[in-house]
Amino acid sequence: MFRDCMLGDYEVRTFQRKWFEIVEKFGVADKRWVQDMYERRHSWATTHIRGKFFAEFRTTSRCEGLHAVISRYVKSRYSYTEFLRHFHRCLMFVRAKEVEADFECAKGDPVMTTNLxxxxxxxxxxxxxxxxxxxxxxxxxxxxxxxxxxxxxxxxxxxxxxxxxxxxxxxxxxxxxxxxxxxxxxxxxxxxxxxxxxxxxxxxxxxxxxxxxxxxxxxxTKDAKLVAVQSMGMIWDSVQLTQHWCLMDWYRKV
Structure with a gap:
């Protein structure tokens, strides 16, 4: 019932009615934790966070995912110099994945699968x-x-x-x-x-x-990085910039 209150796409009045029904049913109106949760409902209830942009991130999954990537390169036993060297390898991996994503956007078209x-x-x-x-x-x-x-x-x-x-x-x-x-x-x-x-x-x-x-x-959109101003003053569109990144990445590997 609490999960339904948290994730349910309800109007404010409906949310309040459901919340007080839970509190009354389980007899927890005097519990401090329950009172604190209701006071902070604007931070966790879908009813109250609708209309606020959060890119669909509502958990710590993004942070945990980043930790998982970094842990593949950085260990707790590393010294400062070792940490910097391996963390730089991690950054190169993340940047390479971004280049691959940009390249996927620039080439070909996905297959249409819906009726619309x-x-x-x-x-x-x-x-x-x-x-x-x-x-x-x-x-x-x-x-x-x-x-x-x-x-x-x-x-x-x-x-x-x-x-x-x-x-x-x-x-x-x-x-x-x-x-x-x-x-x-x-x-x-x-x-x-x-x-x-x-x-x-x-x-x-x-x-x-x-x-x-x-x-x-x-x-x-694909045009989010449409124009990039390079240090030499050149301005490239997203397709040319993606091709340049791919070539530079392959060059580093060679």
């Missing part, structure tokens, strides 16, 4: 390969969504979206008449920077074939 191929192709053209693969399941989930009601307020529309076979759970998507600006009450776009399935189904309803720039976070 035009939107999927638009995402493939703009997003990095890693973000694109995170976006594909959202397109799949959008196929199970449907717009059950639409309200015209003149300059914008309010669409009520529901998941097929799950009555009683609705989301509201506000969109301008030209769908240039679209926002959803789930606020996943604001949290992660990628459109949610509720926004996608509204785009499909309006026969939109490309994801508008208002729904694309620049940091997730």
């Amino acid at each position: 191929k035009q939107l999927e192709r638009s995402a493939a053209e703009n997003y990095t390969r890693a973000i694109f693969y995170l976006f594909v399941p959202i397109l799949d989930r959008a196929c199970a969504m449907r717009v059950v009601d639409s309200e015209d307020n003149g300059s914008y529309f309010i669409h009520t979206v529901s998941r097929y076979g799950t009555p009683g759970k609705d989301w509201r998507v506000v969109a301008t008449s030209d769908t240039r600006e679209v926002r959803c009450t789930c606020m996943r776009m604001e949290c992660f920077g990628v459109p949610c399935e509720h926004i996608i189904v509204v785009l499909v309803l309006n026969n939109v074939h490309e994801i508008s720039w208002s729904l694309i976070l620049p940091r997730w």
Whole structure:
């Protein structure tokens, strides 16, 4: 029940009702830990962190993953000089992985696998390969969504979206008449920077074939490192820069 409160995508009133139901059921209202957790609910409850950008990181997994990489190169018994030498090897590995990721984005196109191929192709053209693969399941989930009601307020529309076979759970998507600006009450776009399935189904309803720039976070695109100014004053685009990095990496190995 606590996990449901923590991860559930609820409105504030619904979260409060569920929280006090748990407290009453288990008789823990006087427990200091429970009181402290409720006071800090803005730090851990999905209800209260919606709309805050955290790139979908909510655990220590990123930090633990970095520790695992470093531990392959650095040991506690190393002296200062040994630490610097092996830590430099770790940095070279991380930079090489970044070069490989940039190279993957620059060459070829991923295979289209969803039924919303035009939107999927638009995402493939703009997003990095890693973000694109995170976006594909959202397109799949959008196929199970449907717009059950639409309200015209003149300059914008309010669409009520529901998941097929799950009555009683609705989301509201506000969109301008030209769908240039679209926002959803789930606020996943604001949290992660990628459109949610509720926004996608509204785009499909309006026969939109490309994801508008208002729904694309620049940091997730291939052009995030479009221009790099080198020390000699040269300016290269991302493809040339990636090729240069690959050549330099191979040169170091040789």
